[in-house]
Amino acid sequence: MLQVVMFNLTNGLIVGAFYVLMALWLSMIINLSNVVNFAHGNFLALGGYFAFTLTPYIGFWGALLVSPILTAVFGYVIEQLMIKHVYARNHIYSLLLTFGLGFILQDVCRYIWGPSPLPLGIPDILSTPLTPDLFFITWYRVFMVAVVIVAVSGLFAFLRFTRVGMRIRAGTLDLDTVSALGVNVAALRSYNFAVGSYLAGLAGVLAAGQIGLNPNMGDDLIMPSFIAIIVGGVGSLTGTLLGGLLIGVAAALTTVVLPSASEAVIYVIMAIVLLLRPRGLLGEEGMLS
């Protein structure tokens, strides 16, 4: 029993870590640009596929470094080509735009890399279990969690200590004032989008090492990352972090007791939060409303 709980708990933490990565990006874009990105699952897939193509040349470690950067560059280009044109418009347009973009990216992945699942080779050292007792915890799982922790700490440090990060945070609170103080808001939003795409690319490489690649591998993450934001509270990145971990672990622990309800539980959590604390766990009242 303990093993089952442990197994699901680690699963939950890992799944939660992915929710966190994806939801943080979404949350950053919502905060600064007021855009809900529907294509984030496809950016994740793209990051994974980049890694798949790069691995034969530069190995897994090289791909882990380069692929998220490529995804970030791609994100920057997409932002410049499409998304920045809808910032000033009704939200419906950004939703539709990224929705259509998701369709396009998914079919492009299918066209280039084929519809069938592909494996991403990981170094042998990472595929061995930690100890024989805890056979289900491979080093890869530990590694994933470590990478996510480093990435998330890096993101928070970036937002806290760098000039661009500080401006992003300020822009979240009051974009007009930031703009009036002479900050180039358009560029700020582009950096923000690119940084977020980096996270998606990173999540893509990590996920591909664990579950392999397929063109709609990101689809399962779309809803949970929305819910992570709603639960954590729109406007708060710490809230998003908490929300992602909470629903990941809750879903995994529910698997122990009642496997068929494991996905339902995240919606139940959302409904409870909306009923008792509509602004989300750490959200501020009046944010984006």
Added chain:
Amino acid sequence: MNGLTVNKYATTAIIWILLLSAPFWLPLLGGYTALAGRVLVFALAAMSFNMLLGFTGVMSFGHAAYFGLGAYGCGLFLKFVTASTPLAIIAGTLLGGVAGTLFGLLLVRRRGVYFAMVTIAFGQVCFYIAYKWDDFTGGYDGLRGFVRAPLDFGLFKIDITNNANAFYFFIVAIFGLAAAAQAFILRSPFGRTMLAIRENERRARFLGLPVERHIWLSFSISCFFTALAGSLYALLNNFADPLGLNYIMSGNIVMITVMGGMRSFWGPLVGAVLFVMLQDYVSSMTTNWMFFVGLTFVCVVLFFPRGLMGMLQKGART
């Protein structure tokens, strides 16, 4: 004013003439009557959605839920309760409408992006239930095993089961009633209040209008109509599809509305014509339909955000 009014009546007349004569001219263009039925069903769903988006200024991205619930309600009623088409439509409409009304209670205090995100999540709840509840809803395969029953008026029967044209006219009739009801609501003082909220929510609030209650009512009405469209969809296919509940369906409804023109009453109908044609054409030409549909979405948003009707009206209205 007179010119505009005449224009309006002319538009409405042309639309009805085209709709009523569709079974006669559509086969000449290589279409089939069920295609026209699909256009009308999507048009009704999008027009209902547009009461919210275009006329109240509130964005929902989860209307597939009420559309799909309508379809399932209708199908389950026909399958398990009794074979009566009108009653099944009422059952479907009630299921979707009541669900929307209840969800609306949780939604009304949210705005903008947040509102949209919560509506998406609620939509996925319904999808998820239909998907998982295998023995009742048919799960992934969808709900089968029901057929639309002939209309029985006591004195005479209309066979909408096998006669495609009769069923098409049945859809046209319901579409007409629903459109008339929507036009009536939009012209009523309540409808004018919705417009006021769309134009300036803060001012509406200062005037003492209960904004939340109006948005909730508007959401609820919109859901009832959407569920009605969903019921018709189940009857049209004799099948309720879990994908009809999925957020992709919600995206399609939004797209139909925007493509046709969200500030125009008939815009969504025009959008539905374009959308169904595109879907039918692209999926018959290539397996990469997602690419082309996605490209259309992107192009419409970037280059034609006002939709077809919006572009036509450009000169006529401010």
